[in-house]
Amino acid sequence: MKVSSSSESGKSLLLVGRVPAARVASIAVEQAGASAPLAERRRSGAAPRVKVATPVRVGSRPSVTVRWTATDADGGRLLATIEYSANSGRSWKTVSVGPSRGNTTLPSRFFTASRRARVRIRVSDGFNETVAVTGPFRSLGAPPEARILAPRPGTRVTAGALLVLEGVAFDDAGRRLSGGRLRWLDGRRVLGRGDRLNAPVLTPGRRRIVLEATDALGRRSRSTVTVRVAAVKPLFRVLEAPARLSRRARRVSLRVAATVPATLTIAGRRFPVGLRVRSLALPIRPGRSPLRLSLRLVSGGKVTTARLTILRR
Incomplete structure (x- = not known):
């Protein structure tokens, strides 16, 4: 067990850890010299029950609502962990953890494009855990996510001065895009490719700089920033x-x-x-x-x- 965080006042302490639960009836946190445990939890008599609905199609909208039904005979609070698999259950990634409320809405980009996608719900009462898995469904995924790191909005430069363009982009599987998959534009004029470059000389005025990211499926997204280029006497x-x-x-x-x-x-x-x-x-x-x-x-x-x-x- 390890200490993960504590309050600023020092009056409370959050402990996070894992212990083997097989054949364990209760668990307690004790302080040396104290007469009573600081905290204690006992295993309930019944594990929670859970059913999850299979999404028909994911990715046609910006967000996805996952729905499930979870009950606990003891009436205790339940924690739901939602996991996603793009390879029919061979591997999983966690996309949400929180109180079990029967549904949660998540960004479509959490669900990588796949024809054999599945969602798994793990519901826990703090001791017992029950798992439910959807049938296979199709996920359309989402376009890549692009972000311009430099220049900052409102940057002012003089025509002919060096202007560094820097950005980052990820596809819906969390893979970083680079090289020719990143294209920089000034309006319709192509400035170059890559996650970092020195911009060619820009025309004076308000310039709209665009970072366009393209993933392996040809899906595109853009991030923009406006800079001001001050005129200098041309020679x-x-x-x-x-x-x-x-x-x-x-x-x-x-x-x-x-x-x-x-x-x-x-x-x-x-x-x-x-x-x-x-x-x-x-x-x-x-x-x-x-x-x-x-x-x-x-x-x-x-x-x-x-x-x-x-x-x-």
């Missing part, structure tokens, strides 16, 4: 143009990249640009005079301008 990380053009050229090719996601405007046309280099092909009119282009880079209300002059031959 050209790459801006390349040909040194000369043919006077008969009708297109000019540019290679562009920015320090943060931005919108580039050239000659009335708009292009989304980011950290990756992008090639742009602009229509131009043939001619002998130098080609002059005005570029305007905008991100979150911050603006950078540039001019290009390309000679013709």
Whole structure:
């Protein structure tokens, strides 16, 4: 027997332990030197009776209600332990322990997907225990459970700053999901996969970060967090143009990249640009005079301008 907890006042003590019950008529807790036991329990004359109803189908709703009938000839208080098996009784896991009230409602995710599921009820009067097992039934299980650990809701970062994404997810059997089964998104944009990654540069504004978890059966669930990304002045990380053009050229090719996601405007046309280099092909009119282009880079209300002059031959 071991001490599991005690009250703050020190006036009471909770003892938890197991003793062999075979051929035992009573059990008592005694204190050395005391004239009488601190607590005592005697075996009742009759074991409790219990019947459990077999669920028809589990998992079509977020919760499951398990129902049973338990009686005790001595009228004592009964404790009910509910166990679940996804392999027709070869192994069991405890899903609920509490006073026997005839029913209890539990989350569907406690009942792993199975075509050979069973529920077992163990009812005890503190000494005698009676067990009842349902017939086999089908459990649909539940989608995985995902949770974002970082960033915290309301986190503020500047565009281009490092933002660590960290999360955790479990399937309905309690197995941790990792790798490609975890996907991070910024709206519809995929940021990466895994339980931890450094987020690519985010567009300024309120960003809705999503962690999507997928289990082995293809079931999905999502967890979201909103962060605020403050704008910074965008700069050209790459801006390349040909040194000369043919006077008969009708297109000019540019290679562009920015320090943060931005919108580039050239000659009335708009292009989304980011950290990756992008090639742009602009229509131009043939001619002998130098080609002059005005570029305007905008991100979150911050603006950078540039001019290009390309000679013709």
